[in-house]
Amino acid sequence: MRRALGRLARNRGALAALAVLALVALACLVGPLLTGHDPGRIYPDLVRTAPSLRPHPRPEAIAPAVERLAFRMRVTAEAIRVEDGILRVTLSAPAPINERALSYLPRSDLFGPTTVVARDAEGRRLSVEAPVRRLYFPLGTDVLGRDLLSRSLVAGRISLLIGLVATGVALLIGVTYGAVAGYAGGRVDAVMMRFVDVLYALPFVFFVIMLLVFFRAGLGLILIAIGAVEWLDMARITRAQTLSLRNRDFVRAAEALGLSAAAILRRHIVPNTLGPVTVAATLLVPRVILLESFLSFLGLGVQEPATSWGALIAEGSRAIESAPWMLAAPAGFLVAILVALNVLGDGLADALDPRLSAGR
Structure with a gap:
């Protein structure tokens, strides 16, 4: 792990991506308190104000x-x-x-x-x-006269929260499910993976619409929908790693010493799958954020008065001709986060590559 962290520290692109992620997360956390505008406050005389550093009025x-x-x-x-x-x-x-x-x-x-x-x-x-009064709107205002900078930062809290929570759920379920399936093998593995195949065959949007029949659209629905689907890839990755590990000498030695299956999974199998799983998790976060944005764009995700980058992008797309900055502001935050996460994932893949570790 120390060698992997050393390689990651020498990767300037990964460090830059990590810095971007930290800055955006910090801005979303404390930024709305420093903008001078409440995200829900409406300025009726400043509707669709273009971005500028000059004060208003x-x-x-x-x-x-x-x-x-x-x-x-x-x-x-x-x-x-x-x-x-x-x-x-x-x-x-x-x-x-x-x-x-x-x-x-x-x-x-x-x-x-x-x-x-x-x-x-x-x-x-x-x-x-x-x-x-002297009012500043660096990113302009929306169709109701609300400050876009404050709303984009507050929306980032929701989008990042969904990305992290849904990824955490996918890690917990997927790693546990895949490790058990791979270590058990035989019919147990076959039955568990056929269940995964059945869930893969279910169209995601249809699944969300079906959930809307029983639940109200909102943050909870998004977490349920994304968490119920995104663990499938994680389960397959963990199962493949477990299949390659279960016949290794250290696993056979643990079995010979009488350790239970749960102890072997906890102490030997799961820790040795964390390299590929960590890389997959960094690439899963942007995908979850994109899924949330897609659902919010369709009106199936976060509902007012809460907002997310996807919801803001949907609003901006409807006013792109008269107020293009309404689309550019949240889209800029979303693109920055997605690019940074993907660059960081590539950097982690290089740092955790076992062939590089063997070469050193």
């Missing part, structure tokens, strides 16, 4: 925004100006203005709390001030 957009808010308040906005980040505007109306209507300004998320600095005797004309 833009100077040229302040006057139209104030006029729209004034129309809702049933007043007329006059002498609109911004000085030192403070909005100053005069509001007039044929009848006395109810000051409670001024709450429209801070409610828009573009301006802070309003202050009345002057009024006429009849209350038909008010001079008000309000601070102009």
Whole structure:
């Protein structure tokens, strides 16, 4: 294991992939707390805002925004100006203005709390001030005005969680099932592997649709569907390794010493299959994430208010002509994770290759 870790440490591509995975996972974990936006918060005046590092609202957009808010308040906005980040505007109306209507300004998320600095005797004309907020959307906003960076990072939590949990379930079931089948051999092996073949023949999408008849679509359904299918490959890999190990001298010696089948599997068979299994697991995580994205794209996966990269990609595909950044943002995160996992899997395959270990 030390030699394998040394070879992995000399593989720059694998180290770069590991760094990308760590950075994306850390960003998904703590990033939403640092963006300044709640993932579910809607900015009605900033719908489909293009990605930019400039703050919003833009100077040229302040006057139209104030006029729209004034129309809702049933007043007329006059002498609109911004000085030192403070909005100053005069509001007039044929009848006395109810000051409670001024709450429209801070409610828009573009301006802070309003202050009345002057009024006429009849209350038909008010001079008000309000601070102009500075909102940043590096990846833009969606069709409802929600920050795409925050939503992509929160969606990454769901996608990575599904990838890791489903892979863990596949490892637990597949390694146990394959090791038992390979070590038992004979009719037990034949019956167990025919059951695997039957599950292979079941179309995955049909299986998910069948589950939807009995369960509600959501995160739990995805974990059940993916976990029920993805362990099959792991079982075959482990069985093949076990068949090559069960006639080795150290296994025969353990049998001669009277160790039980469970102890031999636990202490001798399973530990010697971890090399290929570890490589397969790193390649299984991106496949699980792609499956989740596929199900969410079809509307069979994660449901609102929760979201995932697949769900965001589905939303972005529907608005690709008017807002292409809605597709580019979550797709960029997904591609980065998939490429990094595949590169890391290749690096682990090279590091754990027994022929390389024998050569050294």
